[in-house]
Amino acid sequence: MSSRMDTIWAKLDRKSTAIAEFTMRQYRTRISTWVVMIASALALFLMLLFYIEAMNTEIEAIDNDGDSFDTDGDGYPDGQERLEGTNPNSAESFPDWVEPDPPEKWINEDDIDWEILGDGENYVGNDDDGDCTNLDTSSQRDSNDNGRECDILVTVDALNSTITVDADANVDEDPDEEKYGKEAGHRSFILGIGKFGIVYLLGIFLPLFLATGLIREEMSEGTIHYMLAKPIARGELLLYRMLGYIGITWPFIISICVLLCLITGFTGPGDGFFRWSDIGVWMSIAWATMLVSLVYGTIFCGFGIIWKNGVILAIIFAAWELGMAFVAIFSGGDSSIRYMSVIGWGMIIVDAGVAISWPDNWQLIEIGLWGGGHGEENWLGEMAYVALPAAEPLAAFSGSPNLGVSNWLSFLISTLVLVFQGAMFWFIGQSIFKGKEVD
Amino acid sequence: MIPDVSQHGSAETTEWKPVENTPVIMFDRVSKSYGRINAMNSVSLGISGGVTGILGMNGAGKSTLFKLMMGKIKPSSGAIRLFGTDPWKNPAPYSRVGFVPEHEKMYDWMTAFDFVTTFARLHGMTREEASKEATRVLSFVSLGDVMHKRIGQFSKGMRQRVKIAHALVNDPELIILDEPLQGCDPLARTTIMNVIKELGAMGRTVLVSSHILHEIERITEQIVILHRGRILALGNSHAIREMLDQHPHKIELECDEPRKLARSMLAIDEVTGISFSSPTKLLIETQHLGEVHKKLPSTIMESGSTVTAIDNPDDDLQSILMYLTGGAL
Numbered sequence: 001m002s003s004r005m006d007t008i009w010a011k012l013d014r015k016s017t018a019i020a021e022f023t024m025r026q027y028r029t030r031i032s033t034w035v036v037m038i039a040s041a042l043a044l045f046l047m048l049l050f051y052i053e054a055m056n057t058e059i060e061a062i063d064n065d066g067d068s069f070d071t072d073g074d075g076y077p078d079g080q081e082r083l084e085g086t087n088p089n090s091a092e093s094f095p096d097w098v099e100p101d102p103p104e105k106w107i108n109e110d111d112i113d114w115e116i117l118g119d120g121e122n123y124v125g126n127d128d129d130g131d132c133t134n135l136d137t138s139s140q141r142d143s144n145d146n147g148r149e150c151d152i153l154v155t156v157d158a159l160n161s162t163i164t165v166d167a168d169a170n171v172d173e174d175p176d177e178e179k180y181g182k183e184a185g186h187r188s189f190i191l192g193i194g195k196f197g198i199v200y201l202l203g204i205f206l207p208l209f210l211a212t213g214l215i216r217e218e219m220s221e222g223t224i225h226y227m228l229a230k231p232i233a234r235g236e237l238l239l240y241r242m243l244g245y246i247g248i249t250w251p252f253i254i255s256i257c258v259l260l261c262l263i264t265g266f267t268g269p270g271d272g273f274f275r276w277s278d279i280g281v282w283m284s285i286a287w288a289t290m291l292v293s294l295v296y297g298t299i300f301c302g303f304g305i306i307w308k309n310g311v312i313l314a315i316i317f318a319a320w321e322l323g324m325a326f327v328a329i330f331s332g333g334d335s336s337i338r339y340m341s342v343i344g345w346g347m348i349i350v351d352a353g354v355a356i357s358w359p360d361n362w363q364l365i366e367i368g369l370w371g372g373g374h375g376e377e378n379w380l381g382e383m384a385y386v387a388l389p390a391a392e393p394l395a396a397f398s399g400s401p402n403l404g405v406s407n408w409l410s411f412l413i414s415t416l417v418l419v420f421q422g423a424m425f426w427f428i429g430q431s432i433f434k435g436k437e438v439d
Numbered sequence: 440m441i442p443d444v445s446q447h448g449s450a451e452t453t454e455w456k457p458v459e460n461t462p463v464i465m466f467d468r469v470s471k472s473y474g475r476i477n478a479m480n481s482v483s484l485g486i487s488g489g490v491t492g493i494l495g496m497n498g499a500g501k502s503t504l505f506k507l508m509m510g511k512i513k514p515s516s517g518a519i520r521l522f523g524t525d526p527w528k529n530p531a532p533y534s535r536v537g538f539v540p541e542h543e544k545m546y547d548w549m550t551a552f553d554f555v556t557t558f559a560r561l562h563g564m565t566r567e568e569a570s571k572e573a574t575r576v577l578s579f580v581s582l583g584d585v586m587h588k589r590i591g592q593f594s595k596g597m598r599q600r601v602k603i604a605h606a607l608v609n610d611p612e613l614i615i616l617d618e619p620l621q622g623c624d625p626l627a628r629t630t631i632m633n634v635i636k637e638l639g640a641m642g643r644t645v646l647v648s649s650h651i652l653h654e655i656e657r658i659t660e661q662i663v664i665l666h667r668g669r670i671l672a673l674g675n676s677h678a679i680r681e682m683l684d685q686h687p688h689k690i691e692l693e694c695d696e697p698r699k700l701a702r703s704m705l706a707i708d709e710v711t712g713i714s715f716s717s718p719t720k721l722l723i724e725t726q727h728l729g730e731v732h733k734k735l736p737s738t739i740m741e742s743g744s745t746v747t748a749i750d751n752p753d754d755d756l757q758s759i760l761m762y763l764t765g766g767a768l
Contacts (some may be wrong), residue, residue, distance in 0.1 A: 018560035029548040222542030226605065229509055230561035231530050287623035437512040 007125075010268045015232055016240045018344030023244020036209045036304035037252055040202055044256060049188045050262060055267050059181040059389050061107045064174045064372050067131065068106035079106035083130045110174040112372065117156050117163070117362065117363055121423065125152035125171040132170040140163035142343040143169045156363075161400055173372045183391035184368055187361065188390055190264060190278065191354065191397035194285040198257065199346045203292035204318050206249045211297035211386060213313045214241045235430030238301065242426065245297050251265065257286035276358050283355020284411070288346040291418040293412055295342045298422050304430030305436060332395075334401035342421060345414045352411040353402040389437050461523040462487045463613050463644045464508060471503055471668075478503040480668040481517070485645065490639035492655035492676075493648040494575050495665035496635075496760065501648040502541060504665065509538055521613075525629035534562055537606030541617035541648075541653065543598075547591030551601045553583055554590060559608040576604040581630055596627020605635060613644045620654050631657050652759065671763050679759065687711070688728040690735075693748040697721040703742035707734050 027033045063069070067079030071088050072334060075079075094100075106129070114124040123146075127133050129150055132150035135141045141149040144166045152167040167173075215238065218224035224315035257422040265275045270429035299317065303310035324341035331338070331352055338344025354361055368391025375385040401410035463484040479500050486609040495501045506512045507519055510526030510533075519525065524530040546554060552573055559569035563646035577586040580600040585593075590601060599619055606614060616635065620628050635658050638645050649655050655662055656676055664679075673678055695699050700721055701713050709731050712724035725731045739746050 014560050014563050014565060016574075018557055022557050048564065115579065184678045223540060223544050223546065225509075225511070225538070225540035226558060227561070228511055229533055229540070229606075230562075231532075231534040232561050233530055291539060336703075344565070439506070439512065 007321030015236065016243060019237065019240035020243040020247055021166060021168065023241050024247045026302075027244070027248045028120050028255050032209060034207065038053075039206060041256060044193065044197055044202070047193050048260065051264065052059045052267055052394065054185055054354065055182065055191070055269070060180045062177055063107045065131070065170065066105040067129070067174070070103070070278050070361070075100045076310055076351075077101055077103050077106045077405065079109065079131060081127055082134055108174055108176040108178075110170075110172055111176045111179070112367055114154065114262040114367070116360065117154055119156050122154040123148060123151050124154055125150070126169065127171050129174070132168055134272060135169070138381075141168060160238075161326070161362045162341055165370045167373050175372045175388060176368055179269075179391050180368055180391070184364060184388070184390035184394045186264065186268040187358065187364070188393040188397050190281060191350075192393065192421070195258070195283070195329050195347060196325065197396060198253075198285055199288045200322070200343055202253065202256070203289045204296055204321060206252070206293050207297035207300045208311070208314055208318060210249060211245050212300040214245060214301040216308060216340075218310060219438060228438060234433045238430045238433055239426060241299065243293075244297060245296060247295070249293055252292065253289045254286055257282050257289070268371075281350075283368070284350050289400065289413070290340055291415065291422070292346040293351070295354035295418055295422045298425040298429060300434060302425060305429060305433050319378045327397065330396060331399070333399040342418070345417045346423075347399065347412040348403065348410055351399045351406045353416065354398065355401060355407040356411070358369065361398055362400070365391060365398060369395060378418045447653040453462065461520060462754040463522060465520040466507075469507060469514045469519055471507060472515050477668050478586040479507065479514075481667070482670055484663070485672065486644060487660055488642065488644050490548045490635060490645040490659035492607045492617045492659050492662040493665060494650070494652065494655055494662055495648070496650055496757070499665040501665055501669070502617055505615055505646070507647065509533070510538070510616065524628065535612045537609065537611035537614045538618055539606045539614075539616040541621070545590050545598055545602070550587050550589055551577060551593070551604070552586040553625055555605045555608055556602060558605050558696070559656060562609040573604075573675060577601075577608045579607065580604045581636055594624070594627070596630070599623055599627065599631060603631065611643070613646070614638055615646045617648050619647060620649060620651075628654070664763070666764065671760065686754065688725055690721070690725070690728075690731060690751040691716065691744050692721045693719055693750075694743045694744050694746045695719070695723060700739070700742050700744045700746070703738050706736060707731060
């Protein structure tokens with residue numbers, strides 16, 4: 001048994017490495033390979049310029065509660081007058097025992113300072129500027145009626161990833177836009193460029209240009225006759241050609257992700273010198289792209305075998321996948337039609353990676369969407385909060401794996417599904433190839 | 440382990456072994472049609488040993504014959520056996536075959552050495568074995584000194600020899616060469632012809648296709664003539680030629696004074712007709728080509744005219760075909 005297995009492996013190894021190496025060398029000698037890679041890298045790094053600019057531009061601070069304004073014109077901002085107990089609406093009443101504060105001090109003065117939230121009810125919030133504690137009556141100070149004055153009751157439903165915020169008046173009502181916006185902007189960039197730019201676009205363009213001709217070009221140029229005259233099954237040939245394709249595309253995908261991870265990790269917001277928690281997200285983006293490009297590569301290579309203009313079929317398929325990519329990204333994991341695609345499973349890998357690496361991500365979104373509790377009642381009588389900067393894009397690009405299992409298991413299941421898809425399309429491709437007459 | 444994709448049903452449990460005592464190649468009433476066009480029409484053939492020339496005009500079915508042998512296309516009906524195995528279903532017999540395709544396209548970016556070693560490894564050789572064998576076969580086709588140059592820099596004849604070398608790397612029992620001499624310069628032709636003859640002398644089965652009779656005659660006497668997908672004649676080239684000798688032939692002489700020469704030519708008994716194809720050309724008709732050729736030099740001398748060229752316009756495949764098909768080409 002073992003010696004026979006050894007012989008088979010040794011022969012397989014010789015043939016597989018010969019074709020894989022040959023295929024990789026063939027890619028390297030083609031200008032088209034380099035054009036595709038350089039163009040996609042350039043496009044991604046162009047997007048990175050927008051990110052770097054955004055990270056280096058200060059987000060304008062907004063006085064959400066309006067207390068930096070001096071209504072009565074006595075030189076003291078409203079917030080300071082409230083804190084000191086004078087009437088902000090009367091020019092005669094002002095705290096003459098203190099110097100007037102500059103108005104900037106009363107902007108972003110009551111930030112959202114919540115501890116990490118647990119499942120169930122959380123009592124958080126801190127009235128940093130004293131405009132809640134200074135209210136006259138207890139019922140005013142406890143407007144949410146939970147028996148605690150000047151706090152926020154946050155009810156977390158971790159199972160459904162929802163948060164209900166019920167705040168007392170004037171608590172955490174003037175959040176720091178810069179701090180929140182940079183963090184949320186950084187994450188939305190990673191998810192936006194990761195999910196759409198890398199997993200979908202890179203994942204589909206590399207195989208479109210590099211895999212469609214893997215067998216077809218050999219057939220149309222007649223060079224396939226050299227390979228088919230050797231004692232090697234056509235299915236094996238297809239498999240080893242795919243190995244060569246992986247040998248070129250996977251290192252490229254990994255290098256792109258490592259580079260972007262390094263650049264955004266160092267320039268991104270945060271106290272540390274590097275954003276270590278992003279590494280897991282980048283790894284899941286790279287892994288999803290590798291698997292997705294493998295499945296697309298197998299499909300497109302099969303299209304090339306079926307028809308000499310297989311690239312047309314590939315483009316039609318890419319259009320379907322584009323629709324699925326939008327569904328998978330913007331449904332936030334709620335749509336089940338994404339299971340009928342390749343990209344949908346790739347997005348689940350990223351979402352699972354995000355849930356593992358940034359466990360606070362969905363809470364960050366909910367906080368940003370609440371944004372201090374300012375807004376107007378809409379025609380349904382519900383409060384429509386004004387979201388903090390970058391909270392809405394982050395909400396749009398984030399999703400939940402939503403497979404009903406743990407994040408790690410979702411990661412594993414979607415990986416297995418993609419591997420299975422790749423194997424299935426290889427099997428279909430080699431069946432077609434085997435029955436194909438090569439003239 | 441990957442599934443056995445080359446076979447139907449379950450994986451094979453026994454190792455492939457060639458069937459003994461069968462012809463190397465066996466065609467049994469094989470037909471191949473593309474839509475309404477019959478590329479191969481009920482061909483039966485068995486070949487073992489020696490060099491065989493496959494002759495035929497363009498489109499006669501030479502390449503179709505080879506593609507069927509190599510399992511690249513599937514016969515519409517009939518059975519093909521390569522070392523006793525159906526080549527369409529099983530690539531295993533290719534380990535004993537070397538195939539030189541007719542396509543000119545090669546991997547120009549590779550060196551001859553890389554090209555041969557890469558395909559040698561598809562026979563299951565290790566890198567060391569492959570480079571040893573590659574050096575051997577490239578020297579065999581006299582490319583030993585340039586084997587580390589890129590194929591793109593090679594001339595037509597050298598490329599053709601690289602292709603032959605890559606086919607010989609597994610020391611095959613059967614070598615198939617599809618139009619190996621096409622487009623080669625005279626030196627390359629001679630080298631390739633010698634290589635083919637040598638392979639035949641080594642006891643290998645060699646199949647060479649061509650559409651030029653002289654080329655094949657210089658390599659082998661055993662020929663198969665294909666025409667419109669059928670085997671028209673099969674056997675020794677001398678025998679076929681002898682039949683032809685009884686057939687009217689033409690000799691074309693290019694000279695300065697055709698009329699003067701014509702008078703002398705009429706003196707030869709075997710000459711049955713004379714015509715002037717152009718002001719400087721004289722066309723002689725005869726039933727006995729050999730006899731006329733013997734008497735030609737002295738007759739020309741006697742006439743005193745200057746002959747610049749002698750040509751047998753119908754001593755080629757086309758005239759053989761013309762004869763064999765009774766004039767219905």
